[in-house]
Amino acid sequence: MSLIDKDRFNKLYDSDPPQYSDAIAIQKELKDKVVSKNGFNQIKTVAGADLAILKDEKKLVCGIIVFSYPELNEIERTWEVVDEEFPYIPGLLAFREGPAIIKTYEKLKEKPDVLILDGHGIAHPRGFGIACYVGVLLDIPTMGIAKKRLYGTHQEPRDVLGSYEPLFSKNGEQIGVALKTKKKTKPVFISAGHKIDLSTSKKIALMCVRGYRIPEPTRLADKYVAELKRGLANNA
């Protein structure tokens, strides 16, 4: 993260009531760093990341699993534990989970072509969700798959696997899609993070669906951190 003064980031976390206003300012500044063009040719691997909270320890456990694409065979998985230094504030999720994800990502031997995050990318009130945050700071292709809408308006997609409706910002720009990944379930929200476009993000999300509403990378990373949490709880 050489894009912003490291001191500025530290202040963000050190001050007791975390500086939300500066976190927002940082998002507005970094928003212009986002690249919406694909930063790759062929996608051979994708990865899913997720977190769990170790309530007792005031820590966060992050797990990332890398898969071959489009087969989705697991290639590698790794994890990391970090201190919980920022609260969950809608719109500022990246400041809470971003550091843990970045630290875990750096431990990967096999860097994925695209990293899928649990949350939004561009589909954010300031156009800089967690997928953009992680993508820009690491300068890697990222996309977001969220279970709930955070920002924007959309119509309900038909109840057919693969159908979707555009997600629009207040300015009328398309910032993502509400995608039906399974019949009789609510759609998931796809948006581009960094170095990737929306159509490619949507294509990847759909290619990663294996009978469940949540695409495999995210779904399995979720199970992974749940296991890690249990293991760490017993050990402690």
Added chain:
DNA sequence: GCGACAG
């Protein structure tokens, strides 16, 4: 002022 509000 009143709702909405990723994980």
Added chain:
DNA sequence: ATCTTGTCGC
């Protein structure tokens, strides 16, 4: 995210 039993729909 986390808590937490039964239960409605496919």
